[in-house]
Amino acid sequence: MMSSQHGSALPNRNAPFVLDARALNRAPGSMREEHRVVSAPSRMGLDMIAIDKGRDVTLDLRLESVSEGILVTGTVSSIASGDCVRCLEPMDLDVEVPITELFAYPHSVTSATTEEEEIYRLIDDLIDLEPVVINGLGLELPLQPLCSEDCPGLCTDCGVPIASAEPDHGHDTIDPRWSGLLDKMGSADSSKN
Structure with a gap:
C-alpha cells in the first residue's frame, strides 16, 4: 500500500x-x-x-x-x-x-x-x-475482461466475432497433407469439362 x-x-x-x-x-x-x-x-x-x-x-x-x-x-x-x-x-x-x-x-x-x-x-x-x-x-477489475462468460470469441479463420456471424458461418479447410491430392483431383475435374 x-x-x-x-x-x-x-x-x-x-x-x-x-x-x-x-x-x-x-x-x-x-x-x-x-x-x-x-x-x-x-x-x-x-x-x-x-x-x-x-x-x-x-x-x-x-x-x-x-x-x-x-x-x-x-x-x-x-x-x-x-x-x-x-x-x-x-x-x-x-x-x-x-x-x-x-x-x-x-x-x-x-x-x-x-x-x-x-x-x-x-x-x-x-x-x-x-x-x-x-x-x-x-x-x-478483471485482468482479462469478458463481455460475457460464454463469449465464443473470434473465428480462427477470418477473425469475425462469432457471436455476430451468420448462423451458417464456416470455412472449408483442407488438411495440408491432402492438398496435393486435391490439386490432382481438381485438375482431373477441369480436364473432363
Whole structure:
C-alpha cells in the first residue's frame, strides 16, 4: 500500500477524491456521511479495462473519527470500459470498490509506529482517497475482461466475432497433407469439362 501523501505535500482541497475531515473535530465517535458524484480525474484501472477520464464516479462513504485517525468505510462505484479479450468488442462493466481504510492523525501512535508506505495519513485534516480507489480498482477489475462468460470469441479463420456471424458461418479447410491430392483431383475435374 502506498501512502496517500508523498512526503508532506498538501492535497488539493478541490480534487475530486479529497475529503475534508475538519467537521469531525477529531472527537472519537463523531461521524458524517459523504455522498457525491465526481468526475474521474484521469484514466483509473488496468491496461485492459478502466474508468475513463471524466466518467462519473459515485462515492457513498462514512467518515468516522477514532482515537488514531479517521476511518473511511463505504463504496466507490462507476462504469469501467475496455475490450473483451475473446471477441475484442468494446464493453462496459459496473464496478464497485469496497472501502475500509484508516487515515492516521499526524503525531498519533499509529502514525509514529507505522512505516510511511504502510498506512495512509491525514494532512491538514484532508483525506486523499484517490490512491485507495486506484488500489481497490486493481483488485476489483478483471485482468482479462469478458463481455460475457460464454463469449465464443473470434473465428480462427477470418477473425469475425462469432457471436455476430451468420448462423451458417464456416470455412472449408483442407488438411495440408491432402492438398496435393486435391490439386490432382481438381485438375482431373477441369480436364473432363
